[in-house]
Amino acid sequence: MIMERIVINTHSPEPSYQQLARQLRDAITSGQIPPREPLPSIQYLVGETGLAVNTVRRAVAVLIEGGLAYTVPGRGTYAGKAGT
Amino acid sequence: MIMERIVINTHSPEPSYQQLARQLRDAITSGQIPPREPLPSIQYLVGETGLAVNTVRRAVAVLIEGGLAYTVPGRGTYAGKAGT
DNA sequence: GTGTATTTGTTCGTATGTATC
DNA sequence: CGATACATACGAACAAATACA
Numbered sequence: 467m468i469m470e471r472i473v474i475n476t477h478s479p480e481p482s483y484q485q486l487a488r489q490l491r492d493a494i495t496s497g498q499i500p501p502r503e504p505l506p507s508i509q510y511l512v513g514e515t516g517l518a519v520n521t522v523r524r525a526v527a528v529l530i531e532g533g534l535a536y537t538v539p540g541r542g543t544y545a546g547k548a549g550t
Numbered sequence: 551m552i553m554e555r556i557v558i559n560t561h562s563p564e565p566s567y568q569q570l571a572r573q574l575r576d577a578i579t580s581g582q583i584p585p586r587e588p589l590p591s592i593q594y595l596v597g598e599t600g601l602a603v604n605t606v607r608r609a610v611a612v613l614i615e616g617g618l619a620y621t622v623p624g625r626g627t628y629a630g631k632a633g634t
Numbered sequence: 635g636t637g638t639a640t641t642t643g644t645t646c647g648t649a650t651g652t653a654t655c
Numbered sequence: 656c657g658a659t660a661c662a663t664a665c666g667a668a669c670a671a672a673t674a675c676a
Contacts, residue, residue: 481662521665538641
């Protein structure tokens with residue numbers, strides 16, 4: 467599992483889902499999670515962050531909409547763009 | 551309130567939020583809801599469609615991300631782009 | 635092939651906060 | 656202040672796709 471510690475500050479004015487999305491984005495753009503490598507699973511992120519499933523899902527959705535990750539149902543979510 | 555009947559087919563393979571997003575999008579692009587005119591409120595859409603608040607919000611979020619609508623906190627959601 | 639576990643997708647319900655009128 | 660409207664977050668349930676023993 468590739469990924470540094472994730473820290474969510476509940477009292478920050480920045481929404482939790484945005485904090486998580488930002489940290490995941492950084493992990494991807496920095497190459498810490500190379501293209502085609504799986505992101506941490508939703509369940510893992512729930513345990514790691516203490517956030518609710520829906521909140522984590524929302525954060526991941528941000529990356530997907532941003533074209534930084536893609537999902538394969540039943541498999542997982544991967545860094546980079548879907549394709550060949 | 552500008553807007554034709556909204557119909558959600560629960561048994562359709564197309565997710566409810568996408569059905570709603572599509573119908574709202576059509577209402578905007580067709581000019582049925584002109585730029586700067588308010589979209590139906592979340593609560594209204596909840597009553598009209600029978601969907602849950604979160605599901606309706608998700609549909610509206612699709613339009614906002616697509617640049618077809620913008621939100622003014624405490625006021626409402628409007629067709630077109632935010633700006634002047 | 636079957637059954638189970640994992641993972642994502644959709645949906646609902648509810649509570650609290652913030653902004654506007 | 657009270658009503659309205661959007662924003663964030665939590666909790667829970669069920670379906671579908673995939674992986675694996």
